[in-house]
Amino acid sequence: MLQLLVISIAIAAIALSSGAFNALWTASGFALIGYVVTDSLIPKLAPFFTAKGLFGKDMSKVGKPVIPETIGAITATSYLFLMFFFIPFAFYKYLVVATVGGGERGAGEVPSLGSDDQLALFPHDKLAGFLSAMLCLESILLLGLADDFFDLRWRHKFFLPAIAAIPLLVVYYVDFGVTHVLIPSWLQHHFKDQTTIELGWLYYVYMGSVAIFCPNSINILAGVNGLETGQAVVITVLLLLNDLCYFVFGSQQTWESHIFSASLLIPFLGVSLTLFKYNWYPARVFVGDTYCYFAGMVFAVVGIQGHFSKTLLLFFIPQIFNFIYSVPQLFNLVPCPRHRLPRFNEKDGLMYPSHAVFEKQLNPMVEKAMVVLSKLKLLEIVQREGRVVESSNFTLINLALVWFGPLREDSLCAVLLLLQFTIGLVALLARHTIGPWLYGYDNLFFSA
Structure with a gap:
């Protein structure tokens, strides 16, 4: 030290x-x-x-x-x-x-x-x-x-x-x-x-x-x-x-x-x-x-x-996606529980997508949209008698568990951080390659 x-x-x-x-x-x-x-x-x-x-x-x-x-x-x-x-x-x-x-x-x-x-x-x-x-x-x-x-x-x-x-x-x-x-x-x-x-x-x-x-x-x-x-x-x-x-x-x-x-x-x-x-x-x-x-x-x-400041937002693409993805619950189009943390299973020590349970029937258009999202692997839903009764919470953390299945907490964090870095690195390369092509200008010699 x-x-x-x-x-x-x-x-x-x-x-x-x-x-x-x-x-x-x-x-x-x-x-x-x-x-x-x-x-x-x-x-x-x-x-x-x-x-x-x-x-x-x-x-x-x-x-x-x-x-x-x-x-x-x-x-x-x-x-x-x-x-x-x-x-x-x-x-x-x-x-x-x-x-x-x-x-x-x-x-x-x-x-x-x-x-x-x-x-x-x-x-x-x-x-x-x-x-x-x-x-x-x-x-x-x-x-x-x-x-x-x-x-x-x-x-x-x-x-x-x-x-x-x-x-x-x-x-x-x-x-x-x-x-x-x-x-x-x-x-x-x-x-x-x-x-x-x-x-x-x-x-x-x-x-x-x-x-x-x-x-x-x-x-x-x-x-x-x-x-x-x-x-x-x-x-x-x-x-x-x-x-x-x-x-x-x-x-x-x-x-x-x-x-x-x-x-x-x-x-x-x-x-x-x-x-x-x-x-x-x-x-x-x-x-x-x-x-x-x-x-x-x-x-x-x-x-x-x-x-x-505009380049800065390229490195916040996962956060921007998480906000947009959360909009249905943030604006109460879909019921939002107080905590949307992943569900921890003490028996196997793994994290699973947490679910929001819907006591009342949702708007038919919202239900149809949720069914489409589930088919695109962007949501996990449970249906009974032809209606959606629960779904995974609308956060990137839960979505990662929908994509990759149950994970231990440290593995889940590592996946999210790797996703953040990969998207950010691609955005950085795009900023200094595609950006000059779109705008006809950049401050770097190799892409000007």
């Missing part, structure tokens, strides 16, 4: 050397520090959460053991402290290198982080962007804690992430302010050969929707040991792969946004891997809604501040 901490400090010290990507070395060092610190804090603090009543029963285990809950708050807090300490490292170049001494800062300007041969004025806009991201994450941490403490209803908490995102959107408006989107090349003749369309305030509605969707989508796709932290880790890796594409094949102008993204994601990966270790089957802790909201907002922050 001590060796990891020493290595972390050493890597962080390496970041003091000059170079366009020194922030990434620093972020990697802080990621290791975050892993070590969080790994030390979780087992020590978890009993205090249980003592304060923050615990839950693991319904998918024999005997339903009591597990400390809301432990994601430890991870989120560790991450925020790491990012506070990260500030002087991230701006070291401007604080120390780009000065002529005597308190006189900035004899000129550096157009990008890739230029080290000129002096630079301190980039207050970049610091404002970084601080707005931290304020946004602090706000969502408080909202997540409120949900874990008071068990807020969905209609009360669904839009809360948009409030937390206000600082982020304000800085985006002042600093960047781009509200247009590219038009696919094959549609441009319908828009008088325009290459972009201006959305104005609708673009801010869209970004606010991203801030709402990302936290809630992770919170909805949950309930299996390791799944909440696992999907966050997988999405983080996919986003870092996207950043890597720009570092290797992108122009110098694209580096800044993706250095910002990677600098936030790498430490987050470090602390999340620790939580994943304790949340993996058999779980020793539950992450709580706090982590789900916090993780989703980290992704929303890097997508909005890194100016790739």
Whole structure:
């Protein structure tokens, strides 16, 4: 443990050397520090959460053991402290290198982080962007804690992430302010050969929707040991792969946004891997809604501040599918039980699709749709006397069990995470191959 901490400090010290990507070395060092610190804090603090009543029963285990809950708050807090300490490292170049001494800062300007041969004025806009991201994450941490403490209803908490995102959107408006989107090349003749369309305030509605969707989508796709932290880790890796594409094949102008993204994601990966270790089957802790909201907002922050919020949604395809698939129950077209977790069979230790039982006859059109879905292997139904009397719950977790049959909990989680990574990797390849073909433009040399 001590060796990891020493290595972390050493890597962080390496970041003091000059170079366009020194922030990434620093972020990697802080990621290791975050892993070590969080790994030390979780087992020590978890009993205090249980003592304060923050615990839950693991319904998918024999005997339903009591597990400390809301432990994601430890991870989120560790991450925020790491990012506070990260500030002087991230701006070291401007604080120390780009000065002529005597308190006189900035004899000129550096157009990008890739230029080290000129002096630079301190980039207050970049610091404002970084601080707005931290304020946004602090706000969502408080909202997540409120949900874990008071068990807020969905209609009360669904839009809360948009409030937390206000600082982020304000800085985006002042600093960047781009509200247009590219038009696919094959549609441009319908828009008088325009290459972009201006959305104005609708673009801010869209970004606010991203801030709402990302936290809630992770919170909805949950309930299996390791799944909440696992999907966050997988999405983080996919986003870092996207950043890597720009570092290797992108122009110098694209580096800044993706250095910002990677600098936030790498430490987050470090602390999340620790939580994943304790949340993996058999779980020793539950992450709580706090982590789900916090993780989703980290992704929303890097997508909005890194100016790739549309690309971000490609890595949320399983979550988008899970939300759309859940709509019949979320909007009461089909009765929705309070808990839609898979059913655990104590005799064989396997998970089976949980079912919703319908006491009243469903709308005939809904029944016909459910029969079609069952034939497509998208639903498991039970029919009696010509009507549907029960069906598997409309979640991706239950659907995976319909597809692959009964699974042990860790195998079920592994299948879902592999599905997430595979779809994300295909989406990443499509983004940088099919995307430029559709839009006639990309920021990568190999696909431009």
